[in-house]
Amino acid sequence: MVTVDQVLSTLGTVIDPDLKKDIVSMGMIKDVEINGNDLKFTLELTTPACPFNDQIEQDVRAAIAKIKDISKFDLKVTAKVMEGRSLSMDEMLPTVKNIIGVASGKGGVGKTTVSVNLALALAQTGAKVGLLDADIYGPSVPLMLGMGKSAMEVDNNKLQPAESHGLKVVSFGFFADQAHQAAIYRGPIISGILKQFLVDTNWSDLDYLIVDLPPGTGDIPLTLAQTIPITGIVVVTTPQEVASNIAVKAFGMFQKLNIPIMGVIENMSYFVCPNCTSKHYIFGKEGAKKMSETHNLPFLGEIPLNPGIMEGSDSGKPVLVTDPNSVLSQAFMVVAKNVAARCSMLASQLSEEMKAEVATQK
């Protein structure tokens, strides 16, 4: 006769490779049903985009196979993204589980290209994803998603995001008349617009909200960091930028504000020659990886320099949409999975901290 205890202690040996904790104490095993020697339960993963999901499922099956008496085993695998934001400070955007800012030191390193394709890659894993174009001075998300004719509606005093390829999208670019005048707006007005986009928008339930920031450490990144609790920031850099250390300055500001730096993405890392198909590291190899190691930050992946990525961005047809199985899309998919894994880790740390806080209050 199989017992619940036996099942849970066996499953307690399965460790989530990312979170380094066993899946039972993480609450990933749900709805255990034992009927004679038949076993049924749900494995609830922390995100559909985790790079280790297949491995965890295999480990679960291998662990259960060790229990002799089981005659039938029925496993359901689901995913529920963890809450990666501390909402104790306020209750803003309670339906958005993770907010991820995409920042850089310098302009033109590919933040918007990465934000758009990262959002699409996360959505392809089954997550609910929003994309906020916080570059009020130079909104380019609508162009990159080919959303020329889209608009945002106002309903019940809340902005309704436009939609594209399953993403909820908010951008100052939808206000075509104002967008070209944004350059003359001053800090407080710009901050006000961003605050409205964040909190006066009906984002509904989202697993991830990606916020595409303008370059550097000006008013807009500061407003994002100070308006609402966010999960963290990813920094996009290029091999050339690594050499000049500008990316390091960008994450310095967020660290001072106590915003977690989730990791570094290197864009335009290498060029794949169409004739010889080998990777050419034109500007040096693994610069961003070494930089992240020096600063004790996770490296989230490298994206090649490729005319297809540029054409996709500039024509409003991102590569994740036109060719989701291509090598280029796979590079974005790796980044998306690493970002999702970092969110789960930060969420797990946060829940530990909150538990510890509750314990000290008792």
Ligand SMILES: Nc1ncnc2c1ncn2[C@@H]1O[C@H](COP(=O)(O)OP(=O)(O)OP(=O)(O)O)[C@@H](O)[C@H]1O
């Ligand atoms: N991996 C890549 N391969 C080829 N071209 C790219 C790549 N990434 C971005 N680009 C191109 O580089 C240009 C700048 O990219 P993008 O607008 O995404 O940068 P950004 O950091 O958001 O710029 P800004 O600081 O102005 O907001 C665009 O024309 C884009 O198509």
Ligand SMILES: [Mg+2]
């Ligand atoms: Mg941009």
